[in-house]
Amino acid sequence: MNIVVLVKQVPDSGLARQLDAQLRVDRNGANNVMGELDEYAVEAALQLKEAHGGEVTVLTLGPGQATETVRKVLAMGADKAVHIEDDAVGGSDALTTSAILAAALGRLEWDLVVAGAESTDSGMGVMPQLLAARTGAPALTGARKIDIAERTVTVEHQRANGYDVLSANLPAIVSVWDTINTPRYPSLKGIMAAKRKPVETLALADLGVSEAGPAAARNEVLSAAERPPRAAGQIVADEGQGGDALADFLAAEKFI
C-alpha cells in the first residue's frame, strides 16, 4: 500500500510568532518545526506501512528550509520525498495551495494520503477536504484511530462528545488528531539512512500550475495587530486565606 504523508513546516507554536511586513507568516526565524499535528500523521503512515507494506512518500509545499522537515520525516522512516519549492508560492491562499498539492498528488501513485487535522500556523484545518474536492478521493477527517482491511479504510472521527465511525474505499484521504498515537523520534540509524533517500524538488512549472501567490488569492489580509492584553487582574498570595478570598471574588462577581 502506497501512502503519501502531507507535512508542513511551521513556526514553533510554543514560541512567539509574527507576521512579516507583507502580513504573511514570518518563516525566516530559526524556530521552524514540522507542523505539530503532522508528526502524528507521519507516525500513522509509518505504522500502516509496517502493518500492510508499501512505501511512504512525504509531500511538502514550502520554502527551502522546509528540507529540514522533509529530512526529519525521512529519518523517522519515510522512503522518499517530494518537495515543492517555488518563490511564486508565497502569499497563496489555501485554495491555491490545495490546487498545487493536488497536482503533485496527480503525479504520484497512492492508496492513502495522511495529513494532520490542522496546521499549527494558519490552522485552518481545511486542506484534507480541499484536496478531496480537487482529487475526487473521499476524505475521512479528524481521525483518532485508522484501520485498513482489504481496500476499505475505517476511522474513528473524533467529536467533542464521542466519535463517529466512517468508512470508505481506497484511495482515500485521512487526517489525524494528536489522540491517535505517540510519534516516534528519529533514531541515529534513521538519521544516517535519511541522507541517502531520494528527495525530488519540483517547481510550479513542473506541475503545470501557473496561478499562485497573492495575485491569485481569493482573500487578502488588510492589517494585523497584537491582541491587546487583558486588563491586569488582582493576584493574591495564599497565606491561609486564599480560598476565602477566592470565594469573596466569586461572590462579588455574582457567580455564587
Add this chain to the structure above:
Amino acid sequence: MTDILVYVPNSGKHAAEVLTLGRTLGDVSAIAFDDAAAALAGEYGAAKVYRVDAAGIDDYFVDPKATVLTDLARSAAPDFFLLPSTDEGKALAARVAVALDNGLLTDVSGLEADGTATQDAFAGATVVKSKSTKGFTLATVKTGSTEPAPAPGAPAVEAVAATVAEADQRVRVTERVDEPAGDRPGLAEARVVVSGGRGVGSAEDFALIERVADALGGAVGASRAATDAGYYPHKFQVGQTGTTVSPQLYVAAGISGAIQHRAGMQTSRVIVAVNKDADAPIFGMADYGVVGDLFQVLPQALEAIEKRK
C-alpha cells in the same frame, strides 16, 4: 438589503450565535436539515428557512450536505454565507469554496457589513483583519463571537427536497457513539468552566475539580498535560487541539497557561487562576489569581461557597 445565508447544524448555542451575528449584517436565510435547527432559526430572527429534506443524508459524511449547501449558495447568491467554525462547518465551507472557486475565511470572530472579518492568528496572539476578494464572504464563525440574542419571528419556510447522489455516498457513517456528558453542562456551552492541569497530579484528585465545578454549576475541563497523563478523559481538553470555550467564568487550577491552552479559553469573560508558581503565565491573563497550593485553596473556597449558598 444584504442577504445572509446561515448553515444551522443543530439547536445549540454556537448555532444561535452565528444566527445572531448574521442578523446584525442583514436578512438571514437559514439552512436547516431538521426541525430543531429550523425552530432555532425562527427563534433567532431568520427571515427565511430552507428546510432541507434528503432521505438518508445522515448516513454519509460531509459530501451530500456540501452539495446541498453549494446548490443553495449558487441559487441564493448571498452577500455572506456563515457557518459555525466546527469540524463540520469548516469541512462544508471548504467544499463550497472549491466548488464555487470562492474566498474562504475560517475561525472568524467578528464581521463588518463591508465584509471585513476579524480573525485570530497564532492561537490568538495576533488579531488580523481580512477580506474575501472573490465571490461572497464565506466565513466560519468561532464560538463566543457574539452573545446569542433571541428575536422570535415566523420565517417564510421553503421546503427543499434533495437526493443523495451516488458520488456523495463515498464516506459512510456506520456508527455514531455518544459518550454521555453526565449531569454537568456541556463544555462548549457552559456558563462556568473549571479546569485542572498537571498540577492536580492524579485522576483521583480531579474529584476536587469536579466538586468545585458542581458548586458553581459548571463544566469540568482539563489541560492537555492532564489528559495526556490520563487524569481526565481527552474529550474534556480545552485548547488548540481540544474544545474552545468562552464561558462567563473560567477557573484554571494547576495549569501553567501555555499558548496552546490559552488559545481555547482566552475569550472567557472572567478568568481565575490558582497556581503555586507566581510566575506561571496564566496569571498574566487572570482577572483574579491566587498564588498557592490548589489543595489548600480549593477546599477552603468550596467551604466558603457552601456557606454562602
